[in-house]
Amino acid sequence: MEQKIEVQKAPPKSVKTHKPGPSHKKVDSPTGKIYVRESHGKIENVRRFTGFALMALFVIIPWLTWNGEQAVLLDIMNQRFRIFGVTLWPQDLTLLAWIFMISAFALFLVTTLYGRVWCGFTCPQTTWTFIYMWFERQIEGTRHQRMKLDQRPMDFDKFWRKTAKHTAWLIIALFTSITFVGYFTDMRTLMVDFWVFKSSAWAIGCVLFFTFATYGNAGWMREIMCTHICPYARFQSAMFDKDTFIVAYDAKRGEPRGPRKRKAALDPNELGHCIDCKLCVQVCPTGIDIREGLQYECINCGACVDACNDVMDKMNYPRDLISFTTEHQLEGKRTKIFRFKSVGYGLALIALTAMLVVNIAYRVPLEFDVIRDRNSLYRENQEGFIENVYTLRVINKSQQPQRYTFSVEGPGIENIQWVGSQHLSLESEQSGILPISLAIDPYYLDSPLVEITFTIQAEGEERLKRTVKSNFIYQ
Incomplete structure (x- = not known):
């Protein structure tokens, strides 16, 4: 007796979904080195302007004078801090305590509202790292050129480029170190005495120490400082909530991702807006893929936002596939700026600032x-x-x-x-x-x-x- 075999219908064609792959830094280099691609855009311009302004202040402040003296001088040896028209002595440490508390609560408030914008736009580690990367691009070339240069055996071209890059890094580090030490000793005297070897052993030792510290941090360690050493990345999550502005990827709109031609018609049932170009990964200074969700390594620099917006413009897709947004906005809900946490930090900041002003106003020198x-x-x-x-x-x-x-x-x-x-x-x-x-x-x-x-x-x-x-x- 013949047995009838039922004809089974083939399942409908499934849409391919993205599976997390290995980190891009392992794909690019066996050593795990991150080759950061240069980004352009509005956010990058804001970050550069902010970094330039803060760098200018850092350099100019030690040269300012007030009543014939250095305006800002943190003279640890003589136990006095001169800040423009105010001189603080050990008996005035309460004022410094107020200043530190105000700075802490200001950081907490900004983090609660806008995430790690301090890290991405104003942190000295980030500012100096981007300065070092700029010199690296000018001397060694683009991202792909740097990758090929590192894979080549040593020759004259590679030797002079590497030498020029590290020389530029050391010059920047030395200039930074002298300026920083100038906050703790007379800047004009230091600038002259250091180059003629008349500075004290303390001043020379500090200049050399901070020179190699800057060179190592911004030139070699870079993202390691943010991901392994800086404690801020570890406790920042305690200040985050669903109303905190973070750099985030809109998975509903972007998935499933996949490459396609620029003028190809987009079938929303087949592919999302993400073309999987990985530019967002290549411009990230800490080497993460923001499409895998929020990670503690993200410093909110916004480089991936600019890179993605540039691609969306070329593809004639709406912008902000990656953007500064909140979890509530991604879920279609309204973001609350005034909430218990932000209002609490704000009130504490106002109270501490008022106490500092009162202390300074009634302070008798x-x-x-x-x-x-x-x-x-x-x-x-x-x-x-x-x-x-x-x-x-x-x-x-x-x-x-x-x-x-x-x-x-x-x-x-x-x-x-x-x-x-x-x-x-x-x-x-x-x-x-x-x-x-x-x-x-x-x-x-x-x-x-x-x-x-x-x-x-x-x-x-x-x-x-x-x-x-x-x-x-x-x-």
């Missing part, structure tokens, strides 16, 4: 201490008066010379005698001591211990006034 002589509590002079010895310690924290006048007050000591000078002159940012003694007729002393108040007043400066309490001891 004068430090005054009174130290009693510990060798003897009191003594009796030739006139039979009881005498106490004090040391007045004064720090002129302003940037102008001052002349100070001292006085003392207290209950029942109207007949006090001040033995020593009642005036002290100090240059700007200078400290001084004044030994004095107070003598009182014991007839006017009703108690063996009297609380007294020392007052210091700058002549011609009503605001520069401080008082310190001390004791006058008898018996």
